Amino acid sequence: xxxxxxxxxxxxxxxxxxxxxxxxxxxxxxxxxxxxxxxxxxxxxxxxxxxxxxxxxxxxxxxxxxxxxxxxxxxxxxxxxxxxxxxxxxxxxxxxxxxxxxxxxxxxxxxxxxxxxxxxxxxxxxxxxxxxxxxxxxxxxxxxxxxxxxxxxxxxxxxxxxxxxxxxxxxxxxxxxxxxxxxxxxxxxxxxxxxxxxxxxxxxxxxxxxxxxxxxxxxxxxxxxxxxxxxxxxxxxxxxxxxxxxxxxxxxxxxxxxxxxxxxxxxxxxxxxxxxxxxxxxxxxxxxxxxxxxxxxxxxxxxxxxxxxxxxxxxxxxxxxxxxxxxxxxxxxxxxxxxxxxxxxxxxxxxxxxxxxxxxxxxxxxxxxxxxxxxxxxxxxxxxxxxxxxxxxxxxxxxxxxxxxxxxxxxxxxxxxxxxxxxxxxxxxxxxxxxxxxxxxxxxxxxxxxxxxxxxxxxxxxxxxxxxxxxxxxxxxxxxxxxxxxxxxxxxxxxxxxxxxxxxxxxxxxxxxxxxxxxxxxxxxxxxxxxxxxxxxxxxxxxxxxxxxxxxxxxxxxxxxxxxxxxxxxxxxxxxxxxxxxxxxxxxxxxxxxxxxxxxxxxxxxxxxxxxxxxxxxxxxxxxxxxxxxxxxxxxxxxxxxxxxxxxxxxxxxxxxxxxxxxxxxxxxxxxxxxxxxxxxxxxxxxxxxxxxxxxxxxxxxxxxxxxxxxxxxxxxxxxxxxxxxxxxxxxxxxxxxxxxxxxxxxxxxxxxxxxxxxxxxxxxxxxxxxxxxxxxxxxxxxxxxxxxxxxxxxx
Numbered sequence: 001x002x003x004x005x006x007x008x009x010x011x012x013x014x015x016x017x018x019x020x021x022x023x024x025x026x027x028x029x030x031x032x033x034x035x036x037x038x039x040x041x042x043x044x045x046x047x048x049x050x051x052x053x054x055x056x057x058x059x060x061x062x063x064x065x066x067x068x069x070x071x072x073x074x075x076x077x078x079x080x081x082x083x084x085x086x087x088x089x090x091x092x093x094x095x096x097x098x099x100x101x102x103x104x105x106x107x108x109x110x111x112x113x114x115x116x117x118x119x120x121x122x123x124x125x126x127x128x129x130x131x132x133x134x135x136x137x138x139x140x141x142x143x144x145x146x147x148x149x150x151x152x153x154x155x156x157x158x159x160x161x162x163x164x165x166x167x168x169x170x171x172x173x174x175x176x177x178x179x180x181x182x183x184x185x186x187x188x189x190x191x192x193x194x195x196x197x198x199x200x201x202x203x204x205x206x207x208x209x210x211x212x213x214x215x216x217x218x219x220x221x222x223x224x225x226x227x228x229x230x231x232x233x234x235x236x237x238x239x240x241x242x243x244x245x246x247x248x249x250x251x252x253x254x255x256x257x258x259x260x261x262x263x264x265x266x267x268x269x270x271x272x273x274x275x276x277x278x279x280x281x282x283x284x285x286x287x288x289x290x291x292x293x294x295x296x297x298x299x300x301x302x303x304x305x306x307x308x309x310x311x312x313x314x315x316x317x318x319x320x321x322x323x324x325x326x327x328x329x330x331x332x333x334x335x336x337x338x339x340x341x342x343x344x345x346x347x348x349x350x351x352x353x354x355x356x357x358x359x360x361x362x363x364x365x366x367x368x369x370x371x372x373x374x375x376x377x378x379x380x381x382x383x384x385x386x387x388x389x390x391x392x393x394x395x396x397x398x399x400x401x402x403x404x405x406x407x408x409x410x411x412x413x414x415x416x417x418x419x420x421x422x423x424x425x426x427x428x429x430x431x432x433x434x435x436x437x438x439x440x441x442x443x444x445x446x447x448x449x450x451x452x453x454x455x456x457x458x459x460x461x462x463x464x465x466x467x468x469x470x471x472x473x474x475x476x477x478x479x480x481x482x483x484x485x486x487x488x489x490x491x492x493x494x495x496x497x498x499x500x501x502x503x504x505x506x507x508x509x510x511x512x513x514x515x516x517x518x519x520x521x522x523x524x525x526x527x528x529x530x531x532x533x534x535x536x537x538x539x540x541x542x543x544x545x546x547x548x549x550x551x552x553x554x555x556x557x558x559x560x561x562x563x564x565x566x567x568x569x570x571x572x573x574x575x576x577x578x579x580x581x582x583x584x585x586x587x588x589x590x591x592x593x594x595x596x597x598x599x600x601x602x603x604x605x606x607x608x609x610x611x612x613x614x615x616x617x618x619x620x621x622x623x624x625x626x627x628x629x630x631x632x633x634x635x636x637x638x639x640x641x642x643x644x645x646x647x648x649x650x651x652x653x654x655x656x657x658x659x660x661x662x663x664x665x666x667x668x669x670x671x672x673x674x675x676x677x678x679x680x681x682x683x684x685x686x687x688x689x690x691x692x693x694x695x696x697x698x699x700x701x702x703x704x705x706x707x708x709x710x711x712x713x714x715x716x717x718x719x720x721x722x723x724x725x726x727x728x729x730x731x732x733x734x735x736x737x738x739x740x741x742x743x744x745x746x747x748x749x750x751x752x753x754x755x756x757x758x759x760x761x762x763x764x765x766x767x768x769x770x771x772x773x774x775x776x777x778x779x780x781x782x783x784x785x786x787x788x789x790x791x792x793x794x795x796x
Contacts (some may be wrong), residue, residue, distance in 0.1 A: 043503035052491030111217035143213030589700030616670035629683030633674035646677025
């Protein structure tokens with residue numbers, strides 16, 4: 001079986017003729033070959049002249065606080081409260097920031113690009129550019145975009161073809177410039193110089209130079225970045241960038257990571273340097289105080305020659321020792337609180353020295369938390385502004401925490417002062433016992449006490465300073481490069497394989513779609529298969545196309561007796577079938593045949609004439625009657641004047657004998673003709689007269705065939721009148737002209753019984769179209785067809 005049946009959504013059966021589909025594809029093989037060739041050529045030129053796009057990647061691993069520093073750094077950072085916990089989301093935000101990319105653009109001069117102008121495609125030169133463009137903008141013109149096209153003259157001169165500023169054409173006073181010559185414009189000055197080792201006399205062709213503002217170029221590059229954060233390993237980022245020049249993309253990505261590391265180091269070192277500066281200031285103050293105390297103590301002992309005050313002094317001092325230690329401890333805490341308070345009041349958003357000897361754990365925890373917020377705030381300010389919502393949130397937290405710290409300091413000071421007063425009072429009571437001791441011993445004791453207060457603080461601050469320096473030297477890169485910028489050396493677009501596959505698909509789909517549309521959506525009859533699928537009315541024969549111009553039927557081909565062309569042969573086949581039909585009828589007298597159609601221009605007069613001639617050439621006596629009294633066409637084909645007497649003259653009674661309007665065809669004595677005659681006012685009434693039927697009955701005895709060329713059946717009623725007198729109606733269907741709906745109407749007419757004994761003739765068939773619709777006639781399949789055996793003879 002060549003057909004497959006499928007159920008559609010409505011439950012109907014859809015027949016798929018795979019054999020017909022195969023015939024269509026095979027017959028259209030050359031169309032498909034041409035389509036494939038054209039599409040492949042189009043794909044080749046598209047790939048050849050489309051700007052290639054490359055993609056490069058760089059992979060980095062972000063280091064966090066737990067992995068990037070030493071144990072000493074951990075200790076110091078915890079003590080100072082300046083930890084920097086890396087967050088991949090925050091780092092992606094920094095990588096894509098315009099500020100960071102602006103540093104890259106300025107460093108690599110990526111806002112200036114050079115292109116070699118070709119006939120179909122411009123090629124970016126990047127580092128292969130033979131020239132260098134320098135621009136010095138005036139104030140407020142830093143963001144200006146410049147597009148400059150130049151032509152090398154083969155010498156020292158450069159021809160400026162065009163200059164566009166912010167996409168607007170700009171006029172220049174100078175059209176030709178020398179290499180290195182400075183050109184002043186309304187937005188600034190520029191010059192073009194040749195690269196080293198470039199022979200300017202050999203430079204030819206055209207180039208285009210584009211210069212964008214640094215911020216504009218940075219914003220464009222940042223928007224093109226693709227950053228993907230991986231899950232394993234954690235904190236790994238893959239940064240991708242697309243562009244026209246692969247080396248340029250690699251340089252941008254490598255510089256981006258380098259500048260990121262520099263920027264993060266700068267941010268981290270700023271907080272540490274602030275702490276070191278504070279410690280240096282306090283250490284210098286304590287050094288001066290200790291020098292003063294120690295100097296006074298030495299001078300006093302030297303002047304008074306004090307060496308050992310004896311056991312009595314030792315015993316008195318032992319009693320007073322406990323009070324001194326407590327007093328010293330309280331005084332130390334008050335001094336430390338005073339130092340912190342002084343630094344705290346002078347600097348709003350600066351780090352507070354943490355864990356420098358304060359014994360209160362709650363205050364130390366609050367200061368560490370405060371310092372952490374300061375570091376986070378500084379990091380955000382490095383890549384954004386005060387208006388950043390996250391900065392505003394941290395500001396609010398700092399203000400609240402600042403109040404808490406200040407309140408804690410005030411409370412501790414009040415408590416220490418009360419304790420110090422109590423200790424001093426107890427010490428005074430004990431010192432009354434020492435009144436008897438020499439005043440010198442008392443003076444030495446006071447000096448010693450001052451030294452003991454200053455010296456522990458000095459030592460502590462020196463230690464913290466060394467730890468801060470250690471932390472500064474331990475800073476390393478925030479992003480570790482796993483792979484330098486890499487990527488395929490072939491473009492990601494256009495991909496040759498994909499383009500060629502798409503071209504092949506289009507090459508097959510376009511002809512297939514056209515053929516499908518021609519088959520599915522056509523509304524006109526083309527071939528025998530269309531008739532067989534839509535009606536049970538027998539098909540008498542097929543006539544090939546013979547008209548040079550369908551709209552000019554006067555130029556229709558008329559067959560000859562010795563003709564060997566397909567048209568003549570087709571009428572011979574019709575003649576044979578009509579003879580068989582006449583034999584089957586076995587009717588006394590000649591056979592009356594009506595030739596009609598649905599509408600004009602379907603070829604009924606053409607068929608009537610040629611069929612009459614074909615029968616006459618066989619020796620049959622034939623009468624051709626022009627019965628289309630509405631719009632006579634037969635006389636025009638035969639060259640008979642429309643004023644000549646004819647059927648209308650006879651039926652109107654002007655001529656009494658029918659033989660008076662009969663004439664013989666010039667090419668054969670066997671063919672007589674009754675023209676239509678002058679156009680009457682009442683053609684249908686004339687044809688309805690009994691005279692017409694009586695005349696036909698009389699002429700049957702004189703002719704073998706009477707062929708009546710009648711008016712179109714669907715236009716007027718004359719055809720139905722004549723059909724009563726005819727033995728058969730030959731209904732002409734014109735290929736690529738008669739609509740499918742016409743056959744439906746004809747089926748209804750035959751079903752109603754308005755028309756009996758009907759046979760169809762398919763006229764003007766173009767056998768060249770059969771291959772498009774998957775139809776092959778039997779003769780064509782086996783190498784035969786109309787005109788078989790005559791072609792070589794005709795050529796001779």
